[in-house]
Amino acid sequence: MTSFDSSPTLTAWRALLAVAVVFVMLATTGWTAVRHQHSDAPRTVALASWAKGSIAGRALPAADAPPYKLAHFFAALTDAQQAGLARKYPLVVGNLNGAPVTLRYQANRLALEQARTAEQTRVHDSRLSPDGRADAQHRVDRFRSMLAEGRHFLAFDPSGRGHAAEVFGDLDRAERVSVVVPGVDTNLLTLERTGRKTNAAPVGMAKSLYAAEHSAHPGVRTAVIAWADYTAPAGIGMDAALGNLAERGAVRLDALVKSLPGAAPVSLFCHSYGSVLCGVAANELPGRVTDIAVAGSPGMRVDNAGQLHTRANVWAMRDRDDWIEDVPNLEFGGLGHGADPVDPDFGARIASAGDAIGHSGYFEPGTESLGNFAAIGAGAYTSVTCAQSDSGCHEQISGHATV
Secondary structure (H helix, E strand, O other): OOOOOOOHHHHHHHHHHHHHHHHHHHHHHOOOOOOOOOOOOHHHHHHHHHHHOEEOOEEOOOOOOOHHHHHHHHHOOOHHHHHHHHHHOHHHHOOOEOEOHHHHHHHHHHHHHHHHHHHHHHHOOOOOOHHHHHHHHHHHHHHHHHOOOOOEEEEEEOOOOOEEEEEEOOOOOOOEEEEEEOOOOOOHHHOOOOHHHHHHOHHHHHHHHHHHHHHHOOOOOEEEEEEEOOOOOOOOOHHHHOOHHHHHHHHHHHHHHHHOOOOOOEEEEEEOHHHHHHHHHOOOOOOOEEEEEEEOOOOOOEOOHHHHOOOOEEEEEOOOOOHHHHOOOOOEOOEOOEOOOOOHHHOOEEEOOOOOOOOOOOOOOOOHHHHHHHHHHOOOHHHOOEOOOOOOOOOOOOOOOOO
């Protein structure tokens, strides 16, 4: 879908088509309802304990306090006191926006070790079904991989399908920060993949982007975050056609960006449903977000880029083989996500996806799409290759160009 026809007849037809698509999705995949976290979920238990805790005679701050308040709290503690809190409350400290980055890494490693031990016990629990024990083994394997030497997690929560955020590079010293926001079916078990689909998973996307930034722009210190720290739709069902999960995720993304150390410019790379989340978040994100780049987007829940109300540069790309092109770009009664970001009338800067293949091919090494993402992430805007429909996509750039 490369053009937008506003005639009433075609608009009505496309609206009916959009509703039909949704009902087909419901019939084939079901309504993927979001379940509330159980009261005995690990992090829920940890938060309850934190709320009653104290240190040096002082009550601990609320876990949902603004990042700057949490930063002040930790700055007033000794190294030993910080480490003590991380050991006692790893599932809290590891996810506190405002806590020192290295302390969060340490806390999340402890939390991962505890989660692995818990799942190892479940593997041998005869009360579980064979499928339940197999699921526990999958989680053991995932946590073992996440505990590999040199990996750094800014967020980790094993509850339910799980959340995580992994960092590549030195976040404290970075001159530019990139955040990869993935789409549907994002959870702990899909955080990373092996084989040919490595770069289709959040960790693979981020690793690929970090390597491309370093290779093409070695003079720029970058860090990349694989941000799988929100509840994404499970499959192409009703949740994927609505914006509820995007709205909740947008709050978490805003909190992440506001808690990042330093003042380095931040670029968001939002894939598929992740672009819906980024569209919802755009208006509230802090000014250090200089770029919002979407790929394979079903829409950003607006009619045009101006309605995002952001000063960030808005970029869009889609390769010729992406099935998302066939999804109706409408919002009808809350269903659907609005106009097509790669339509010239939308007003985004349209970058070339070149030789990318398929809906999950944008982060493949050597592709023009990844090269363009790396240029945006490094602030090397003049290196971006524009799509034919927008030959001047890198002109009049706002934000902080690095090279």
